[in-house]
């Protein structure tokens with residue numbers, strides 16, 4: 303950040319009084335520009351034991367498959383964000399069930415929230431950010447061409463839980479070069 307989004311003044315990095323970490327602070331209007339993690343909300347849409355995936359048309363990971371998910375907007379709930387992303391990326395209307403996986407990604411300052419969701423009708427088509435949208439079974443999922451570790455992990459948990467018919471909420475920490483750590 304070089305210039306203040308409030309007044310256009312130059313930005314400096316200082317530890318404000320009473321704080322304990324460096325912040326972007328405007329040299330003119332003294333506004334402190336706090337930076338906080340972003341929330342990515344998404345769905346695992348299920349239609350008769352098949353999962354709806356989208357093939358990404360945009361970077362990062364264009365051409366790879368993902369569950370519909372994206373950054374939360376202001377003035378919406380996490381469930382609304384997950385449903386909206388599913389509409390935008392797969393033109394599908396889902397019924398959100400419950401929160402299924404939470405991923406902490408501190409190295410990229412993101413938190414992923416994936417909800418289980420029902421797709422009542424097999425009605426979908428690729429949205430603007432997708433090349434295609436398709437239903438997959440465990441056997442047909444393109445496991446080697448999934449876009450993100452969060453997606454692979456969520457799908458692995460789902461098919462494992464499906465065999466037990468018990469879908470347990472999980473919190474997972476993902477580190478850049480370490481293996482996955484599941485927090486009990």
Ligand SMILES: [Zn+2]
Nearest residue numbers: 306309328331
């Ligand atoms: Zn300013």
